[in-house]
Amino acid sequence: MPTFDEVLKEAGEFGRYQKRVFILLCLTGITFAFSFVSVVFLGQLPESYWCKTPEVERISKLCAWSPQEERNFTTPWKHVEKLDQSQSQCNMYDVKWNLSTSPLSCVDPLSSFTNQSLNQLPLKPCNDGWVYEEYSTSIISQYNLVCSDAWKLDLTQASLNLGFLMGALTLGYAADR
Structure with a gap:
């Protein structure tokens, strides 16, 4: 049975194409991160x-x-x-x-x-x-x-997370079809 390193050499190393795909996928993740974290800064409770x-x-x-x-x-x-x-x-x-x-x-x-x-x-x-x-x-x-x-305020964050969940379920299924 071949080892993981042997299979990776046969399939191809982590080259320019894989790096480009990885960076593009990270860019989409960054935009979602701003949506999730924005409520921390926009929803700051005033002290007085x-x-x-x-x-x-x-x-x-x-x-x-x-x-x-x-x-x-x-x-x-x-x-x-x-x-x-x-x-x-x-x-x-x-x-x-x-x-x-x-x-x-x-x-x-x-x-x-x-x-x-x-x-x-x-x-x-x-x-x-x-x-x-x-x-x-x-x-x-x-x-x-x-x-x-x-x-x-908590409802808005819960609605956002529920929307991402529903989108992941429906769009994941649609992408597989």
Whole structure:
């Protein structure tokens, strides 16, 4: 029985033709790699975002609030651990900013709505979109794929992989025919 090296010499070495076919096949693989990996770069989750409130944006311009002050007045604090506190990114205070009975204070606007502490104010999920603190955009910030819509980014990647699978099955069979 001949060895593998003997058979390879009989069939032909790895010559110019085989190298050219190999490089052309690698080029098609590179284009697919960009499709698979692009979601890592295009779907980067912003570090800091909070609920958008159109009424608060108008008040913010009148009171000259910074974005951080606007966030502090509209977004509740959540206690993750006893030492670590962070602000909620998916909820906001359920307050009707344009229906206040007394004039709003630019220093502490929530005090005009209730005499309760901030922990007792009702919360609601974001309805009007989000404000992103970062200056770069991604498909996450462009299409608001955060909080309850975060699953849609994973769905796009799963759909791409399913499409490649179906294409490989059907086109592989068609090529063999």
